[in-house]
Amino acid sequence: MGIQMAQTVVPDATKTGRVSFNQRKHVMVKVALFVRLEAKPGKEKEVESFLVGGLPIVMEEPATTAWFGIRLGPTTFGIFDAFPNEAGRQAHLSGKVAAALMAQAGELFSEPPSIQKVDVLAAKLPG
Helix, strand or coil: CCCCCCCCCCCCHHHHCCCCHHHCCCCCCCEEEEEEEEECCCCHHHHHHHHHHHHHHHCCCCCCCEEEEEECCCCEEEEEEEECCHHHHHHHHCCHHHHHHHHHHHHHECCCCEEEEEECCCCCCCC
16 A cells, blocks of 8 residues: 655745745655664774764765764664765765775674665655
């Protein structure tokens, strides 16, 4: 059973000051990465700092549309990032954050990072 979407009529934005769905600039995301990270005992704060420190780096990646450093549990962390296409995802995988992740994996994580390539079926992004 699918979700039915109702169509609505939005008045002209020049008269109301509101912007309709079709008038916004939309960035589509079609592919993503979900990376699961398990911190070594006692390394949780360092993993957290690593993820927070990654944000300024990915802000420089034009094809990384969305990026989240997340905590899933006391020692389990993750990264979820989304891209408009496969080229953007590959550019990210070849970028600075991925290189730093792999360089520090032995020191920070109890097991190698689990990197899953996923397809985005639906998304709501700002803008």
